[in-house]
Amino acid sequence: MTKRKAARKLRAAVGLHAVLAALAAVWLLPVAWLLLSSLRQEQGAYTPYLMPRAFTLGNYARLFTDTSLFNFPRWFLNTLFVALCSCLITTVLTLMVAYVYSRLRFRSRKALMNVSLVLGMFPGFMSMIAIYHFMKAIGLDQTLLALILVYSGGAALNYYIVKGFFDTIPKSLDEAATIDGATRHDIFWRIILPSAKPVIANTAINAFIAPWVDFIFVSVIMKDNYNNYTVAKGLYTMVDKANIYHYYTVFCAGAVVVALPIVLLFIRLQKYYVAGVTSGAVKG
Amino acid sequence: MEKGNPLREIAAAAGTKDWSVRLSFVIMGTAAIRYGQVIKGALYLAAQVLFALFFALFGWRYLRHFGTLGETAQLRVWDEQAQIYQRVPGDNSMLILLFSVLTVAVTVAFLLVWYCNLKGARRVARLAAQGRHINTFREDISTLLDERFHITLLSAPMLTVALFTALPIVFMILIAFTNFDANHQPPGRLFTWTGLANVADVFLGNEIKAHTFFGVLGWTLVWAVLATFTNYLLGMLLAIAINHKAVRLKKLWRTCFMIAIAIPQFVSLLLISRALESSGAINVALQQLGWISTPLPFMTNPALARLVVVLVNMWIGIPYTMMTFSGVLMNIPGDLYESAEIDGAGPVRRFFTITLPYMVFVTTPATITTFVGNINNFNVIYLLTAGGPFALDYYQAGKTDLLVTWLYKLTVNQQDYALASTIGIFIFMIVSVCSLSVYNRTGAVRKEEMFQ
Numbered sequence: 001m002t003k004r005k006a007a008r009k010l011r012a013a014v015g016l017h018a019v020l021a022a023l024a025a026v027w028l029l030p031v032a033w034l035l036l037s038s039l040r041q042e043q044g045a046y047t048p049y050l051m052p053r054a055f056t057l058g059n060y061a062r063l064f065t066d067t068s069l070f071n072f073p074r075w076f077l078n079t080l081f082v083a084l085c086s087c088l089i090t091t092v093l094t095l096m097v098a099y100v101y102s103r104l105r106f107r108s109r110k111a112l113m114n115v116s117l118v119l120g121m122f123p124g125f126m127s128m129i130a131i132y133h134f135m136k137a138i139g140l141d142q143t144l145l146a147l148i149l150v151y152s153g154g155a156a157l158n159y160y161i162v163k164g165f166f167d168t169i170p171k172s173l174d175e176a177a178t179i180d181g182a183t184r185h186d187i188f189w190r191i192i193l194p195s196a197k198p199v200i201a202n203t204a205i206n207a208f209i210a211p212w213v214d215f216i217f218v219s220v221i222m223k224d225n226y227n228n229y230t231v232a233k234g235l236y237t238m239v240d241k242a243n244i245y246h247y248y249t250v251f252c253a254g255a256v257v258v259a260l261p262i263v264l265l266f267i268r269l270q271k272y273y274v275a276g277v278t279s280g281a282v283k284g
Numbered sequence: 285m286e287k288g289n290p291l292r293e294i295a296a297a298a299g300t301k302d303w304s305v306r307l308s309f310v311i312m313g314t315a316a317i318r319y320g321q322v323i324k325g326a327l328y329l330a331a332q333v334l335f336a337l338f339f340a341l342f343g344w345r346y347l348r349h350f351g352t353l354g355e356t357a358q359l360r361v362w363d364e365q366a367q368i369y370q371r372v373p374g375d376n377s378m379l380i381l382l383f384s385v386l387t388v389a390v391t392v393a394f395l396l397v398w399y400c401n402l403k404g405a406r407r408v409a410r411l412a413a414q415g416r417h418i419n420t421f422r423e424d425i426s427t428l429l430d431e432r433f434h435i436t437l438l439s440a441p442m443l444t445v446a447l448f449t450a451l452p453i454v455f456m457i458l459i460a461f462t463n464f465d466a467n468h469q470p471p472g473r474l475f476t477w478t479g480l481a482n483v484a485d486v487f488l489g490n491e492i493k494a495h496t497f498f499g500v501l502g503w504t505l506v507w508a509v510l511a512t513f514t515n516y517l518l519g520m521l522l523a524i525a526i527n528h529k530a531v532r533l534k535k536l537w538r539t540c541f542m543i544a545i546a547i548p549q550f551v552s553l554l555l556i557s558r559a560l561e562s563s564g565a566i567n568v569a570l571q572q573l574g575w576i577s578t579p580l581p582f583m584t585n586p587a588l589a590r591l592v593v594v595l596v597n598m599w600i601g602i603p604y605t606m607m608t609f610s611g612v613l614m615n616i617p618g619d620l621y622e623s624a625e626i627d628g629a630g631p632v633r634r635f636f637t638i639t640l641p642y643m644v645f646v647t648t649p650a651t652i653t654t655f656v657g658n659i660n661n662f663n664v665i666y667l668l669t670a671g672g673p674f675a676l677d678y679y680q681a682g683k684t685d686l687l688v689t690w691l692y693k694l695t696v697n698q699q700d701y702a703l704a705s706t707i708g709i710f711i712f713m714i715v716s717v718c719s720l721s722v723y724n725r726t727g728a729v730r731k732e733e734m735f736q
Contacts, residue, residue, distance in 0.1 A: 013530035020525060024540040030552055031543060033565065046563040096437040104434040119449050121715045123660055125692050126708030127452030129701060133382055134452065153448030156441030185429035213548040232550055239554060255551040266546035267539055
């Protein structure tokens with residue numbers, strides 16, 4: 001290799017790293033801004049300067065202790081409860097449906113899959129009013145149970161990624177087990193589930209995250225029942241026009257508390273995420 | 285399982301000489317009980333009784349008003365004795381429609397059970413006549429874990445989908461053919477069927493609604509194309525840059541971008557939208573740098589606001605496309621490159637003949653999915669601009685509103701459910717056309733057995 005070639009390579013490498021560093025800065029700037037604001041002592045959403053004049057952990061303390069108007073600890077427990085329940089229900093339902101469509105052959109299979117596809121194409125917001133009135137009619141409006149049902153009720157429509165994974169488990173394993181006298185029930189438990197751990201983890205984590213970040217369905221279901229808010233809806237209320245001045249920095253602190261676990265989960269999830277995007281591409 | 289035409293099956297059941305099979309038409313489970321399947325027969329009978337009770341006590345009360353959606357609204361009558369207005373309960377169009385849909389769904393489900401009852405009756409009669417073994421209840425249950433395992437697994441998921449997805453969608457589709465808006469809120473004021481009036485309004489009848497619809501639709505499509513295209517191209521470039529062999533610490537770079545999207549959107553987008561306001565951080569920073577003297581109208585100038593949502597969407601979307609392309613890049617079979625190198629292809633040529641076609645091919649379905657996702661990209665628009673700047677020549681919409689955010693505003697702020705549902709159906713049409721094109725192109729449906 002000539003000297004000139006090596007120099008060119010070095011210049012390319014330095015240039016690439018510089019571009020990446022600049023881009024990474026752009027992407028991390030809002031994150032840094034969030035952290036700075038959560039530590040800022042001066043109140044208010046807008047300041048005529050960028051760096052906080054004084055730092056404090058008081059916003060975090062206020063978040064967990066000042067519960068007179070905004071009960072963050074309670075919202076946190078609400079969200080945890082809803083997230084755990086809907087994570088469990090969603091995962092179980094998705095696995096059941098994915099197994100059926102991947103492995104079992106019966107008469108109405110194609111029809112059911114097509115109906116699922118069509119139902120999934122309607123915008124979710126369209127039906128939220130109907131869901132609210134339906135919940136109200138059965139006496140569940142403004143309850144956490146309604147929220148769990150809303151988050152996990154449609155699980156049977158989002159089976160594509162899991163089914164795609166099940167499809168790659170060799171069918172000869174099933175056939176061998178059938179010859180040994182295993183029922184389809186046994187195959188589900190002993191063959192499919194043990195080899196699908198990554199995709200199960202992926203489904204469960206996604207289902208767990210959803211209640212932490214949704215603020216639309218909570219608004220529709222809970223209306224003004226502050227006590228049953230989840231963190232997303234609660235934090236969202238903190239920055240409406242009436243409260244933003246007094247609660248902006250507290251909102252930032254709350255956002256950090258919610259975002260931190262999700263960031264950690266996401267980083268651990270990276271490799272599954274890539275696999276999911278490319279294998280689940282069938283869904284419309 | 286024997287494949288039969290349901291009507292022929294029913295006719296055959298009616299034509300048998302076995303009295304218990306024929307009696308099963310009106311009293312479910314008769315044949316089953318006669319031939320020893322007592323529990324199964326009793327369950328059929330119980331289903332029939334329950335359905336009859338449901339229909340008589342609940343369903344019919346609503347279903348009989350389905351044609352008119354109620355005639356008498358709730359009234360407030362002056363009570364002379366108590367000196368107050370008393371409420372006289374009337375019909376409630378909304379409940380009539382909701383429970384009518386529920387009743388029809390339950391009735392369809394019941395008819396299916398009734399059909400199974402008939403089919404079962406004929407089979408058990410035939411088995412008895414041939415003197416063959418008739419399954420006991422316990423044996424029937426055990427088939428639910430094997431031959432009929434799909435019924436066991438699907439019943440719970442299908443029930444939740446029916447109640448929380450299908451039923452609301454059918455209800456909202458029907459709403460599109462009524463005049464359920466802010467002036468027709470039951471129980472005080474009833475709404476009723478208006479046929480295709482809403483569809484006509486949106487397309488031509490009502491000038492301002494038609495103008496809004498086509499304006500918002502146009503921007504929705506422009507937005508979806510811009511948002512998808514920018515993310516696709518720049519995400520691909522970013523992935524190529526990170527995966528370049530000269531770059532060290534690949535995982536660290538990826539993590540930097542992942543952190544940005546791991547923060548819930550309602551947080552990051554709200555922060556950015558506050559920062560973009562006239563006294564927000566970005567204007568403060570630009571003023572401190574001395575680049576501008578007066579704040580830029582990011583949120584009040586329509587063209588600038590549209591530019592801003594596209595740019596911010598790049599911040600949200602590029603990390604996702606980058607991750608997708610990273611995965612794809614790592615999966616390109618190495619032998620393709622080796623043989624190209626033997627053939628004397630240089631790095632540029634290898635990129636254009638192998639890397640690029642491969643990436644485009646693999647990610648096409650995902651890209652169309654992203655396009656559909658962008659048509660319905662509620663979060664970015666709603667949290668950043670809330671559809672603003674508000675437009676006077678639009679009906680309850682702003683210049684950055686997408687169809688889906690307009691639908692949301694009509695529903696939540698205006699309670700104009702009928703118009704919102706009409707728009708929802710239209711969104712469904714756009715989305716289904718796009719999705720079906722993917723579905724047919726990838727051929728993944730037909731090839732689903734390939735790996736097994």
